[in-house]
Amino acid sequence: MADIRRFGLFAAFCAERFPRALRVYDVAGGMGRLNEELTKLGRTTTTFDVRVKRLPVRYAERLFTLGEPCDADLVVGLHSDGATRLCIDYAAKHGIGFAVVPCCSENGMSYNPWWKHLLAHARQLGFAEVGEHELPMAGRARVVWGRFND
Ligand SMILES: C[S@@+](CC[C@H](N)C(=O)[O-])C[C@H]1O[C@@H](n2cnc3c(N)ncnc32)[C@H](O)[C@@H]1O
Numbered sequence: 001m002a003d004i005r006r007f008g009l010f011a012a013f014c015a016e017r018f019p020r021a022l023r024v025y026d027v028a029g030g031m032g033r034l035n036e037e038l039t040k041l042g043r044t045t046t047t048f049d050v051r052v053k054r055l056p057v058r059y060a061e062r063l064f065t066l067g068e069p070c071d072a073d074l075v076v077g078l079h080s081d082g083a084t085r086l087c088i089d090y091a092a093k094h095g096i097g098f099a100v101v102p103c104c105s106e107n108g109m110s111y112n113p114w115w116k117h118l119l120a121h122a123r124q125l126g127f128a129e130v131g132e133h134e135l136p137m138a139g140r141a142r143v144v145w146g147r148f149n150d
Helices: 006-019 035-039 083-094 111-123
Strands: 023-027 044-049 057-063 074-078 097-101 131-135 144-147
Touching: 006 035, 006 074, 006 144, 023 035, 023 083, 035 044, 035 074, 035 083, 074 083, 083 097, 083 111, 083 144, 111 131, 111 144
Parallel strands: 023 044, 023 074, 044 057, 074 097
Antiparallel strands: 097 144, 131 144
């Protein structure tokens, strides 16, 4: 069972690391709990996922793709399964920031090789800064993030 604190902790991290990113795409956001936390912090957040049962948040009921028009300063993915590397590629394509908390890999890698792979992948995409961070919670808690110069 994933740690229920992940929504608040990750939202706080995103707000602190990306203070000027006021429009956020929450990819694979499930029922919208991360959206709720980011909204409390003053971010206009759109969640992309296909959950019918969900919270009353701004929600795009569809799968996120690289072709999604960009109206965001930051794209985030919390335990976003098959959409995690997509968040990084989308951010690189549009010159915006990203933060992901990887969970299951998309290519059969186990957890540690997977987040290291994502870090290396981001590092060769031209971001001004790429980093990692550990959220103070149980389970899959490592953040990989990147940003361009403001
Ligand atoms: C493990 S759940 C995590 C949900 C939520 N972020 C959380 O932490 O509870 C993974 C979610 O990824 C969604 N998902 C996977 N690929 C997606 C994509 N391309 N676009 C939007 N959602 C996607 C699934 O529908 C599922 O809700």
